[in-house]
Amino acid sequence: MSSYPAPLARLIKGLCKLPGIGEKTAARLAFHMLKEQKENVLELAESIGKLRLEMGLCRTCFGLSEVDQGSTKGAECKVCQDLRREREKICVVEEPADMVAVENCHEFKGLYHVLHGTISPLNGVGPDSLRIKELMERVRSSGILEIIVATNPTVEGETTALYLSKVIKPLGVKVTRIARGLPMGGDLEYTDAVTLSKAIEGRREI
């Protein structure tokens, strides 16, 4: 690092903090920015700098939304504003990125709710640290018929799904879980035992 002039060294250090970017990649990116058209580089700097100012959380589903410059309150996201969505179904996900993934598969036309984490006692995250209270509020007040729990198929995700089912079912709302099984294009021979047993357990008539 010592051979780089200070501004370059500072940039490389900053880029190194990004996930999956080590010192070599950071240096390659930094040298690219030195050669790239100046406008592109300044535009990128502006995009990063303004990101946190312009992005906020939807006040209803806690997904990503653009900040409403006219008001101090958080804006609603595009999905929550869209009146053509099936408003009696809510898909519960862990993170905003998961909401984007579900949107991109075009299978689900309902609303979302982003928990911003999972129940994880080992890390000191209980139900109160997540947006579960707000979800319960929505279930109670907006005529929801089905909650589709789309947390990750990990220990924490499954724990969270079980907890949600336990607290929401008493309200008379159907709680479903996305299917666990073999991924499309997968290979039975190389599938781990837990996934395979889930796939058999979740078998359906054809």
Add this chain to the structure above:
Amino acid sequence: MSSYPAPLARLIKGLCKLPGIGEKTAARLAFHMLKEQKENVLELAESIGKLRLEMGLCRTCFGLSEVDQGSTKGAECKVCQDLRREREKICVVEEPADMVAVENCHEFKGLYHVLHGTISPLNGVGPDSLRIKELMERVRSSGILEIIVATNPTVEGETTALYLSKVIKPLGVKVTRIARGLPMGGDLEYTDAVTLSKAIEGRREI
């Protein structure tokens, strides 16, 4: 892309232009920046934004140097300023990144000259497009004894090396080329024929 709010989509598009970063990686980086500490993200934006303002080319060797805020002229880089360097040897490289690579191996204690490219007639790059004129000027005026050509071992790099040797040797200065051979830890069995023949050609008594 359509599912991302505008500021996020703009950032992802900007990150996609960086080398080796596709849409998935760009999205992962962007989501990371949404969760990361705000100060770190703003610092990164500032580093990128200021990079081109604060970095310039050394007026002597055309390597990277910090811009001298007090003057309008380009500053000299740290290597050129360092009076302990062997000032009668110049290592010629293609790009500033190559200069950093040579510096990091701590084998060379002389000065540098960065060409900013290689002779490549197919791409319309002739000797006049590179910093060769300035190199000749240095050779003529500063008592240089040896020019070490460390361009890449590619067709363009070799062409440039040959050209440099042709124009500099008549000035009575020794022109050397870095050795081509097997990389350390390499395997004779899997080495390509050109590298192997260069290694045999460049053999030395032990």
